[in-house]
Amino acid sequence: MTYSxxxxxxxxxxxxxxxxxxxxxxxxxxxxxxxxxxxxIAVFVISGIALIWRVSNAFLVDVPIRGGSLVEGVVxxxxxxxxxxxxxxxxxxxxxxxxxxxxxxxxxLKTENDxxxxxxxSDDGLIYTVHIRTNAVFHDNTPVTADDVxxxxxxxxxxxLKSPLFNDWSGVTIKKVDDSTISLTxxxxxxxxINNLTVGILPKAIWKNVSDDEFSFSQFNTLPIxxxxxxxxxxxxxxxxxxxxxxxxxxxxxxxGAPYIEDFIFRFYSSQNDLLNAYxxxxxxxxxxxxxxxxxxxxxxxxxxxxxxxxxxxGVFFNQNKNKALLNGAVREALDxxxxxxxxxxxxFKGYASAIDGPLPPGVFPWSGNRSTTTPQEIxxxxxxxxxxxxxxxxxxxxxLEKKTKDAxxxxxxxxxxxxxxxxxxxxxxLATAWGAIGVKVDVLVFEPGDLNQNVIRPRTFxxxxxxxxxxxxxxVYPFWHSSERNDPGLNIALYVNSxxxxxxxxxxxxxxxxxxxxxxxxxxxxIRADHPAVFLYAPSFLYALPSKVQNxxxxxxxxxxxxxxxIAKWYIETNKVWTIFVK
Numbered sequence: 001m002t003y004s005x006x007x008x009x010x011x012x013x014x015x016x017x018x019x020x021x022x023x024x025x026x027x028x029x030x031x032x033x034x035x036x037x038x039x040x041i042a043v044f045v046i047s048g049i050a051l052i053w054r055v056s057n058a059f060l061v062d063v064p065i066r067g068g069s070l071v072e073g074v075v076x077x078x079x080x081x082x083x084x085x086x087x088x089x090x091x092x093x094x095x096x097x098x099x100x101x102x103x104x105x106x107x108x109l110k111t112e113n114d115x116x117x118x119x120x121x122s123d124d125g126l127i128y129t130v131h132i133r134t135n136a137v138f139h140d141n142t143p144v145t146a147d148d149v150x151x152x153x154x155x156x157x158x159x160x161l162k163s164p165l166f167n168d169w170s171g172v173t174i175k176k177v178d179d180s181t182i183s184l185t186x187x188x189x190x191x192x193x194i195n196n197l198t199v200g201i202l203p204k205a206i207w208k209n210v211s212d213d214e215f216s217f218s219q220f221n222t223l224p225i226x227x228x229x230x231x232x233x234x235x236x237x238x239x240x241x242x243x244x245x246x247x248x249x250x251x252x253x254x255x256x257g258a259p260y261i262e263d264f265i266f267r268f269y270s271s272q273n274d275l276l277n278a279y280x281x282x283x284x285x286x287x288x289x290x291x292x293x294x295x296x297x298x299x300x301x302x303x304x305x306x307x308x309x310x311x312x313x314x315g316v317f318f319n320q321n322k323n324k325a326l327l328n329g330a331v332r333e334a335l336d337x338x339x340x341x342x343x344x345x346x347x348x349f350k351g352y353a354s355a356i357d358g359p360l361p362p363g364v365f366p367w368s369g370n371r372s373t374t375t376p377q378e379i380x381x382x383x384x385x386x387x388x389x390x391x392x393x394x395x396x397x398x399x400x401l402e403k404k405t406k407d408a409x410x411x412x413x414x415x416x417x418x419x420x421x422x423x424x425x426x427x428x429x430x431l432a433t434a435w436g437a438i439g440v441k442v443d444v445l446v447f448e449p450g451d452l453n454q455n456v457i458r459p460r461t462f463x464x465x466x467x468x469x470x471x472x473x474x475x476x477v478y479p480f481w482h483s484s485e486r487n488d489p490g491l492n493i494a495l496y497v498n499s500x501x502x503x504x505x506x507x508x509x510x511x512x513x514x515x516x517x518x519x520x521x522x523x524x525x526x527x528i529r530a531d532h533p534a535v536f537l538y539a540p541s542f543l544y545a546l547p548s549k550v551q552n553x554x555x556x557x558x559x560x561x562x563x564x565x566x567x568i569a570k571w572y573i574e575t576n577k578v579w580t581i582f583v584k
Contacts, residue, residue, distance in 0.1 A: 068573025069263035073284035081224040083200030096562040099200025099226035125189030139231040146176045151204035160212045189510040192474030260572035292350035306544045308555035314468040315536040317494040323463040330391040332532035334384035352541040361539040363557030401439035413441035418466035458488040473559045494533040
């Protein structure tokens with residue numbers, strides 16, 4: 001079509017058919033008729049517009065868009081926003097957002113590639129070959145290369161830096177194959193090793209001139225540059241130079257997609273009370289790791305509390321070497337039957353925990369953490385009484401059970417050692433009361449955490465220990481239950497020995513077949529439940545005060561609180577309406 005023909009189309013006069021007759025007819029109307037006519041014309045137009053609007057709305061949906069801000073409060077100031085050195089919650093929160101690893105966790109504790117384009121594992125399970133994505137870049141837009149990965153791992157393995165991740169990488173040989181490929185060689189097969197690759201990667205170009213002595217003092221520990229979903233935009237410091245405010249903004253070239261929330265702001269406080277006051281005053285909008293009592297109070301006030309199961313198991317672990325009564329299988333089973341697990345969950349944890357009967361927390365597998373029975377507690381307690389009576393335990397003049405043997409009279413009494421955390425002491429006291437009601441004499445011994453670890457746990461001087469085990473993202477419980485881990489620094493605090501369990505745990509560590517590994521853990525779970533080396537009580541929940549304006553923030557099972565940010569790219573505050581056909 002030429003310019004002249006197009007112009008002619010626009011200036012052409014379009015006539016309404018029979019327009020003169022229509023004008024003449026309207027002129028002939030009386031004033032009343034004209035009013036009625038124009039009224040119906042207006043109704044017709046308005047109805048048409050309303051109909052079009054309703055039809056349009058029927059096909060409109062809300063989609064997240066970039067915008068909004070979230071202010072989160074954290075106890076403690078960050079010192080090491082660095083994946084090699086991060087220790088505190090403040091460190092780890094920011095590190096998780098600023099850095100990304102070769103792989104990342106999904107909501108069901110599985111891994112998927114992040115900086116890595118592909119990962120190949122050798123048939124013998126010893127060599128991991130990792131190819132890095134060609135479009136992976138740091139916040140300064142420099143590419144992520146094999147040199148950066150090698151540099152990061154070598155820093156973790158550097159004894160002088162005392163990285164908290166040192167043990168995870170001890171004995172691993174890392175080699176650069178080419179600019180975008182590395183190989184990692186293990187001394188022996190270890191299937192959960194893939195989870196180690198979630199560690200954030202440092203940019204070598206920035207850190208290479210920092211000596212070991214200067215590493216922990218470098219400015220890049222508080223002004224980090226990574227390749228994660230957020231980058232540091234603003235840092236506010238106090239008069240002493242300590243950071244007390246961070247404003248993070250989305251990194252548009254993040255491989256997992258840039259987050260929707262425009263400003264993720266962190267404020268830091270010296271104590272939990274200061275943080276709670278800041279929340280009450282509206283200075284912060286979110287805070288993690290709140291107590292069950294705080295969660296109940298917040299919800300009563302109409303605030304939103306998001307929960308997620310933590311991959312942790314709390315229970316009473318028996319040291320059968322220190323107490324003859326605990327050598328008796330019937331005694332251990334009776335203690336398990338009579339433990340008021342539901343009362344502990346509902347009274348002490350206000351329902352923000354799950355009662356368990358086995359060594360694996362809920363969420364690890366579909367069946368893990370499930371209760372053995374739904375029998376009412378009073379019936380189970382009576383079964384415990386009957387079981388002890390059948391086994392020959394009778395009450396003495398003091399009202400406590402004892403059992404006569406050829407050599408001696410064994411009293412059914414023991415002490416529970418635990419930390420001085422309020423909830424642990426409350427749980428221990430509730431257990432002592434419940435077990436005392438069936439004739440078991442229980443003393444509760446409370447220790448400061450350092451004293452508990454050094455003088456009770458490590459030398460194994462306890463008779464029973466109320467303690468928690470953190471089942472990490474690797475789902476490896478070998479350190480807690482394999483017989484080789486009975487002595488310090490091993491973590492088999494029940495001093496448990498079972499050759500079948502040893503073989504199951506050894507196989508679960510080396511098999512690359514997920515179904516086979518799950519079956520190994522299922523059989524392991526059954527063996528532990530049958531032996532009663534501990535009374536498994538509860539798995540706590542992660543509690544997160546989060547404003548209602550933040551949408552799509554949901555979590556699966558978490559092994560650490562910082563894992564809540566694995567889905568940060570999906571969180572959003574602002575939305576826009578678009579037609580369904582335009583939604584990807």
